[in-house]
Amino acid sequence: MIFSLILGFLLLIIGLYGMLTQKNLIKIVIGFSIVDTGTHIIIVSIGYLSGKTAPILDSTVDLANAAKQVVDPIPSALVLTAIVIGLAVTALMLSFVIKLYQKNKSLSIDDYQELKW
Amino acid sequence: MIKRIFILLALVGLVLMFIPFLRDFDFHKELSKLSSQYVEGSINDLNTQNVVTSVIVTYRGLDTLGEVTVLFLTTAGVGFLLRKKKASLKTRRSSELLQTASQFLFVLIILTGIFIFTHGHLTPGGGFQGGVLITTAFLLLILADVNLKFNYSILHFVESFSGVFYVMIGLFGFLILGMNSFLDPTILPLGNYGKLLSAGAIPVIYSLIGLKVGSELTTIIDKMGGE
Amino acid sequence: MVNPIYILTLSLAAGFLLTLIDKSGRKLSLTVFYGILSLNVFIIGEWFYRLTFLNTPTVIINTAGFSAPLSINLQLGMQEAFVLLFANLTALLSAVYLFKKFKETHISGLILYLIMIVGVNGLVMTRDLFNMFVFSEILSISTYALITLTETKKSLSAGFKYMIAGGIASTFFLLGVTFIYYFTGNLNLDFIHLGNFSNLGFISIFLLAIAVFIELKPFPANGWALDVYEAVDSGIVSVIAVVNSAAIFFVFYKIMPILPQNFLNVFGIAGVITFFFSNLMGLKQKNAKRLLGYSSIGQIGLLVASLIFTMHLPRSLMYLIVGGFFFNHLIAKAGLFWITGIVKKENLKDWNVLKNNKPLLVLFGILLFALAGFPPFAGFWAKWEFVKMLVHGKMFFVVGTILLGSLFEVIFLFRWFTLSIKGDEKTEHKNISLELSKMFPTTIFAGITILISVLIMKFFYDFNWLHALPVLAVLIINVIDFLPSKIKGILSLAAVLTYGYLIYPLESNIQLFFGIIFIIGSAINIIGTLNRKGKSEGFYGLLLMMIFSFGNLLVAITYLEFFLSWEFMTISSFLLILRGKKAQKASMLYLIFSTAGAYLMMVGFSLAPDLVSNSVLILSISNVSLPIAATILLSIGFMIKSGSLGVHIWLPEAHAEAESDVSPFISAILLKAGVFGLLMVGISYIKHTPSFDIFYWIGWIGVLTAIVGAFLASFQEDAKRLLAYSSMSQVGYIVASIAILSHLGWLSAMYLSFNHMMFKSALFIAIAGVYYRTHTRTMYEMGGLIKKMPLSFISVLIMIIAVSGVPPLSGFGAKWLIYSSFIEKGWYLQAGVLFFASGVSFLYLYRIIHTIFLGQLKYEHQNVKEAPIWFIIPQYIFIIGIMAISMFPNLIIQPLNSIAMRYFNSSIIIDGYTISSSLGYWNGNLVMYVTMGVFVVPLIFLMLFNGRMQKVKQFNIVYAAERPESPQTTHVAHNMYAHYRKALGGWGKPRIWDFWHEVSEWSHSLADSIRQLYTGNGQTYILHIIMYVIVIYFISGV
Amino acid sequence: MNIWIKILYAVISVLVVTIYGLTLGGIVRKIYARVHGRYGPSVWQPFLDIIKTHGKRVSISHGYMFYLGPIFRLAGGLGTYLFIPVIFGSVVFSNFSIAGDLLLVMYFIFFGQLGMALGAGEGGHPYSPLGIARGLSQMTAFEVPFSLAVIAIAIQYNTFNLTTIVAAQQGSILNWTLFTNPLAVVAAMISLLGMNMHPPFSIVLAPQEIPIGPPIEMNSSFLATLQTNRGLFTAAKLILFMNLFFGGATNLPIMIIKTFLIYMFSVFVGASFPRFRPEQSMRFFLKWPTLIGVASIIFIAYF
Structure with a gap:
């Protein structure tokens, strides 16, 4: 599905734009989430085969000829892992944000650049 | 301003880089050889109705173990980051209605969650999805009462042991079936295709994953919720 | 044999259980924790042993009962085991x-x-590619969280930047993996083939590769990494910099087979660029950990480059190069990061706390030398082979960039080192507490570094044990360092003589001659060091190391052996110079120039054709025709060591600031190593006359060195600096005479080398004695010491006559030989310049003897005594030597004649005591008798007829009928040749010094402006990464 | 030849030349006086001076180097002279020229200067080192054109052997270096002005600034030794120049005439010009005479 592919890339770019322009740490994390989501959509969409069903081989699928009737299960499997990992990273990022805010009472990324050169 | 231009340039560059994918991408009409093998294998070797599940739990079981580990790590990481005692928030007690409803829903959601992860090899869903559902149940409780205290020992116990059992099941395969059989689900009988008790150890693994994911996510939400 | 799957599962299970285990006490959980970690090391260690030494085949472990590509598989081969063991x-x-x-x-x-x-x-x-993603996320996430082990604002913000950068990189990775799957239908590395890739396939591969590459922190997309290195606890940062980097580097290694060659080339160059710029920027760095960060990033760049450029080499060589760099980086960097955590000082200037902490200092030194790629450490061998390989592949730009980068690295690392030893004395610090838990790992790593060096030397190169002797000397002397320095000195003297005896049979002819200069000269100079009080910790070890390295130069058979000894010599002399009180800057200058010279030599030797014979290098080199580029590079390298004009600025500083009994070694002997090398290049050169006459220009440089050195010496106020410039001038003569490439020329070069060794040793020791008594080197603060130190005076008198070339002493022989050889060669103008230089040398010679020993004695020196006996003895040994060869020049001319005859037809005739060249003749013996005659006759006359002479007191002079008010105003000594300076006008300005100063300023400000890239803003870093991806994408031309 | 006879010849040679040199010194003082419009001392004044100073009752020494300084000086003069073959073909006046060539002579000149400088240095008087510093500096400068000229000669005759050089100039006056290599002679003659330390190069003993310069502390016998040397050393240098550039001499009268004329050249210049400052003197030598010397080398070597 070319549209979902386009959507995925679009989200990716939008997310990056957010990460690059937003000053608020939480918004940056959100940007990252959007990038992640975009990636996931891209992954899922490449597994799509037009006109085929989900790779769950219950009674609706002819078992003898199953491989001809279902979409690619691998991207689905991969995306699941990717999602979980994305979630994990996001959670950790948010914890960092919380911690940073607790320590410095600021959510602006500009306040965290004393390390340089 | 200059930074803006650079940002724009960077994004335009990225778009230029991705454009070939959108322009020249031609979708497969057939499953890849590997996928076909998975589909066949899922039926013949693993007796698993849900091919995605067989891929996740068996063929790419190491990934999944890693994935669980990632979640576990996140729990540990969040716990490590937010390791200071959290302060009790002063809040108005939530209404009776909310509490009752949430407790009612809690049981329902938990049961649904359990259903989803135990049927991971048959229907869409599985350990992760079930685990997440279970978490939502706890989230509901937390939302209803912010100062809710969980019994951490149980949570930890579930978390630890589901993980350890998962690893142990993996190792059983390895010990029983040989050195290439880490995480081999055929240590348990494969059962009948399409039944709950089929697909060897897959449902067991998926259930353990469900428990682990549920307990871990709950811990994460609990940790972060208090901050 | 434990299945490697246990490495994963045991740790995992333990990790899952630790929360519960911890409930029964931290002790238990710690036991489990360390137990599992040790078990991992054990399992992997066993595997490494089996795979490497028992040739067990690589194991492949499939999972889930299916084989790849259906299931994910693990592979454990020798390379994996190597990386894992160290990780x-x-x-x-x-x-x-x-x-x-x-x-x-x-x-x-x-x-x-x-x-x-x-x-x-x-x-x-x-x-499996996707599995790699999962594991890399496990690695990253745990690292992110561990960054907050020390919870500071810095570490948190660094961690956040790290996460974002890592997140972006893994997004690219994920996209790459996804599309690779799409285009190849596989996720397993072993099943992905390049063959049938479409354009999109290449882009996918690119995405994957660039993601891994970004994790390897390429310049400039690496700001986040630097911040992490700076902010995070030393223990964790060593894991990030070493373990993580190693793992990701290995991932890069794994995906390399599926990368197209043009990607690899681009990445290789990007690695080189990273190495160069990181090290350049390191120059400006004041913060210890960030400094290590820059170095770390640079090293990874080098590692990547070396991996890519050595792919086609034979396995064992590739392992040496990549493994050497890898290992060197891993071990040294971890150790140094740990040390930063022990010292707990951010600013390099505060590191002088190390001064009082010998164990830590030793560890620090070992690791730093290893990191900088000095022998005998692994990085040295890797660099040598790598440069050789690149040169053979004609990748000169890469070689140049890498070596320049290495030079920068040496500069900032050793600036740190020298500051630690010689930093500002004023700042007082509390002593560092050496916790066992922190010292233990550091010590282990330093030990492993040494162990590996030994293994490489023994098993890869199979060196003669002689070549390890310099290092052994340091170790042995360190063991007996508790002894008083006199005993160690005598032992060292014995060791040097024994060493000389040992290598004597290996020597012949020209080596024997230099052997006398190096070994006998050193032995006599050691007597001067016996004056040391206390323990002089470490001194004799370094001294022996230097002397043995001199000797090893003579018996080196291969280029590598020669270069190894050369580097040992550099290291030991650098450390010896550093022992001087204010020698921080001086030793740095010395090291920088020496290292630059060494790098040039490295390239030069790489360009040189293989040696055919198995005899000693100085002999076998005559069969080899060095290409012109090699000749030039080697000559420059040797001329740096001999302090030729343009690259001489290290010389006065090093001589002056070294301890006063070390200076004679540096001046009289070390410079001769350069002479030896140049002679070696010359030997090859004369057998093959290339079209471009490089030695003509070397001759000019030598001549100009002589004149400039002489002038500079004349304008010094510091006695040792004066002598140093004098050495420069004298070695200029030697270099010029070598460049003549004739029998007479080489005869004069060797003759003067020998003389210079004797008179410059004696002069420096004499000044050492004066300094010992007066505690000053500034000449105008002295004066009239002839009354207090007559023996030293006589020695200086004889030596300056010898230097000046006034007959009847041996110096005249040198002058006679040199002028004859120049005229014979037809180098008339050069000879004119040398005449001028030899005239100017009178200025400084008179100055040093007059301002110190003659004129008015200062009040504060009324009570000084003669120099200690240990300083007097060597001087008089040298006097005897000078007198002997003055009286009987044949003693030395004859053997030198036969040495030079190996290379040229003899152009002199020795008839009795008369030596005749085609131009003139000289009878040293007769000159001596005539001089004695004309001297003794007036002396006797005066003694007979001037009996009424009376001695007068100090101020009894014809002084306008007044008594001078103080010796200071009466002693004409300060700025003695002011009028000459005036006469020279613009020619008297230190332009060369200014030039190098500008070079230094320029590179530092360049470094400073480039590092402004790293704004500290996380978003900028993301932008860097994205821009980097795009730029590399378009360069690779996918 | 018996070594004792050789020594006897050397003694004779030295005595003759010393007397000649001292007389020359007297004549020069006379000439200077006349130029200045004075009557001037007797021509024999140098001899009288030596006898007088030697006979002084008070003699002081500042130390052993001070004591040795004049001896070094005289030995330098003696040695320089003794290594020069004075009269071509004469056995008596061939001296010890078999010991070494032109280079030996050139470097032996420094022997006395260095020794004297050291002796004077121990005197402790500030004028001594001041004068020495100037003298050494000027020496480095005038040595440049001189050594260039010597190199040119070495190229021309392909030898440093003084006897050979003189031999090559025999036969006709046109064989003199003066005519065969005029540029070298010009360079060398200019540096002779510096060597003789007459004005404008009299900075070492400059009477206005550092009265009598380095020997200021020297007295009695020490001074007498120096004065003796002055005669001998001046003559030695003149003989060297004569040998190098003016065909040498085949007998004593020719030697006396030639050296006298050479000396007159520097006296003439000295009487006509005021004194340079030190740096002016050095710059002078390093400019034109040096260029002339270089030109002479280029001319002789490449044309």
Whole structure:
């Protein structure tokens, strides 16, 4: 599905734009989430085969000829892992944000650049 | 301003880089050889109705173990980051209605969650999805009462042991079936295709994953919720 | 044999259980924690042993009962085992290092650490691309969390930047993996083939590769990494810099087979660029950990480049190069990061606390030398072979960039080192507490570094034991360092003589001659060091190392052996110079120039054709025709060591600031190593006359060195500096005479070398004696010491006559030979300049003897005594030597004649005591008798007829009928040749010094402006990464 | 030849030349006086001076180097002279020229200067080192054109052997270096002005600034030794120049005439010009005479 592919890339770019322009740490994390989501959509969409069903081989699928009737299960499997990992990273990022805010009472990324050169 | 231009340039560059994918991408009409093998294998070797599940739990079981580990790590990481005692928030007690409803829903959601992860090899869903559902149940409780205290020992116990059992099941395969059989689900009988008790150890693994994911996510939400 | 899957599962299970285990006490959980880490090391260690030494085949472990590509498989071969062994070992030792932290911190810290190692192990072993992603995320996430082990604003913000950068990189990775799957239908590395890739396939591969590459921190997309290195606890940062980097580097290694060649080339160059710029920027760095960060990033760049450029080499060589760099980086960097955690000082200037802490200083030194790629450490061998390989591949731009980068690295690392030893004395610090848990891992790593060096020397190169002698000397002397310095001195003297005896049979002819200069000269000079009080810790070890390296130069058979000894010589002399009180800057200058010279030599030797014979290099080199580029590079390298004009600025500083009994070694002997080398180049050169007459220009440089050195010497106020410039001038003569490439020329070069060794040793020792008594080197602060130190005076008198070339002493022989050879060669104008130089030398010679020994004695020196006997003895040995060869020049001319005859037809006739060239003749013996006659006759006359003479007191002079008010105003000594300076006008300005100063300023400000890239803003870093991806994408031309 | 006879010849040679040199010194003082419009001392004044100073009752020494300084000086003069073959073909006046060539002579000149400088240095008087510093500096400068000229000669005759050089100039006056290599002679003659330390190069003993310069502390016998040397050393240098550039001499009268004329050249210049400052003197030598010397080398070597 070319549209979902386009959507995925679009989200990716939008997310990056957010990460690059937003000053608020939480918004940056959100940007990252959007990038992640975009990636996931891209992954899922490449597994799509037009006109085929989900790779769950219950009674609706002819078992003898199953491989001809279902979409690619691998991207689905991969995306699941990717999602979980994305979630994990996001959670950790948010914890960092919380911690940073607790320590410095600021959510602006500009306040965290004393390390340089 | 200059930074803006650079940002724009960077994004335009990225778009230029991705454009070939959108322009020249031609979708497969057939499953890849590997996928076909998975589909066949899922039926013949693993007796698993849900091919995605067989891929996740068996063929790419190491990934999944890693994935669980990632979640576990996140729990540990969040716990490590937010390791200071959290302060009790002063809040108005939530209404009776909310509490009752949430407790009612809690049981329902938990049961649904359990259903989803135990049927991971048959229907869409599985350990992760079930685990997440279970978490939502706890989230509901937390939302209803912010100062809710969980019994951490149980949570930890579930978390630890589901993980350890998962690893142990993996190792059983390895010990029983040989050195290439880490995480081999055929240590348990494969059962009948399409039944709950089929697909060897897959449902067991998926259930353990469900428990682990549920307990871990709950811990994460609990940790972060208090901050 | 434990299945490697246990490495993953045991740690994992332990990680899962630790929360529960911890409930029964931290002690138990710590036991489990360290137990598992050690078990990992053990398992992997066994595998490494089997795979490497028992030739066990590579194991492949499939999972889930299916084989790849259906299931994910793990692979454990020799390379994996090597990487894992060191990763796990580092992890274990880092954990030991963090023991205190782990005892107190939340249990999650232990879990994170344990699982991080799972990530590393999995990442290295897995063959599945997506699985790599999962393991790399395990690694990253645990690292992110561990960054907050020390919870500061800095570490948190660094961690956040790291996460974002890592997130972006893994997005690219994920996209790459996805599309690779789409285009190849596979995720397993072993099943992905390049053959049928479409354009999109290449882009996918590119995305994957660039993601890994970004994790390797290429310049300039690496700001986040620097911040992490700076902000994070030393124990954790060593894991990040070493273990993580190693794992990701290995991932890069794994995906390399599927990368197209044009990507690899681009990445290789990008690695080189990273190496160069990181090290350049390191120049400006004041913060110790960030400095290490820059170095670390640079090293990874080098590692990548070396991997890519050595792919086609034979396996064993590639392992030496890549493994050498890898190992060197891993071990040294971890150790140094640990030391930063022990010292706990951010600013380099505060590191002088190390001064009072010998064990730590030794560790620091070992690791730093290893990191900088000095022998005998692994990095040295890797660099040598790598440069050789690049040169053979004609990749000169890469070689140049890498060597320049290495030079920068040496500069900033050793600036740090010298500051630690010689930093500002004023700042007082409390002593550093040496916790066992922190010292233990550091010591282990320093030990492993040495061990590996030994293994490489023994098994890869199979060196003669002689070549390890310099290092052994240091070690042995260190063991007996508790003895008083006199005993060690006598032992050293014995050792040097024994060494000389040992290598004597290996020598012949020209080597024997230099052997006398190097070994006998050193032995006599050692007597001067016997005056040391106390223990002089470390001194004799370094001294022996230097002397043995001199000797080893003579018996070196291969280029590498020669270069090895050369580097040992540099190291030891650098450290010896550094022992001087204010020698920080001086030793740095010396090191910088020496290293630059060494790098040029390295390229030069790489260009040289293989040696055919198996005899000593100085003999076999005559069969080899060095290409013109090699000749030039080697000559420059040797001329740097001999202090030729343009690259001489290290020389006065080093001579002046070294301890006064070290200076004679540096001046009289070390410079001759350069002479020896130049002679060696000349030997090859004369057998083959290339079209471009390089030695003509070397001759000019030598001549100009002589005149400029003489002038500079004349304008000094510092006695040792004066002597140093004098050495420069004298060696200029020697270089010029070598460049003549004739029998007479080489005869004069060797003759003067020998003379110079004697008179410059004696002069420096004399000045050492004066300094010992008066505590000043500034000449105008002295004066009239002839009354107090007559023996020293006589020695200086004889030596300056010898230097000046006034008959009847041996110096005249040198002058006679040199002018004859120049005229014979037809170098008339050069000879004119040398005449001028020899005239100017009278200025400084008179100055040094007059301002110190003659004129008015200062009040504060009324009570000084003659120099200690230990200084007098060597001087008089040298006087005897000078007198002997003055009286009987044949003693030395005859053997030198026969040496030079090996290379040229003899152009002199020796008839009795008369030596005749085609131009003139000289009878040293008769000149001596005539001089004695004309001297003694007036003397007797005066003694007979001037009996009424009376001695007068100090101020009894014809002074306008007044008594001078003080010796200071009466002693004409300060700025003695002011009028000459005036006469020279613009020619008297130190332009060369200014030039090098500008070079230094310029590179530092360049470094400063480039590092402004790293704004510290996380978003900018993301932008860098994205821009970097795009730029590399378009350069690779996918 | 018996070594004792050789020594006897050397003694004779030295005595003759010393007397000649001292007389020359007297004549020069006379000439200077007349130029200045004075009557001037007797021509024999140098001899009288030596006898007088030697006979002084008070003699002081500042130390052993001070004591040795004049001896070094005289030995330098003696040695320089003794290594020069004075009269071509004469056995008596061939001296010890078999010991070494032109280079030996050139470097032996420094022997006395260095020794004297050291002796004077121990005197402790500030004028001594001041004068020495100037003298050494000027020496480095005038040595440049001189050594260039010597190199040119070495190229021309392909030898440093003084006897050979003189031999090559025999036969006709046109064989003199003066005519065969005029540029070298010009360079060398200019540096002779510096060597003789007459004005404008009299900075070492400059009477206005550092009265009598380095020997200021020297007295009695020490001074007498120096004065003796002055005669001998001046003559030695003149003989060297004569040998190098003016065909040498085949007998004593020719030697006396030639050296006298050479000396007159520097006296003439000295009487006509005021004194340079030190740096002016050095710059002078390093400019034109040096260029002339270089030109002479280029001319002789490449044309």
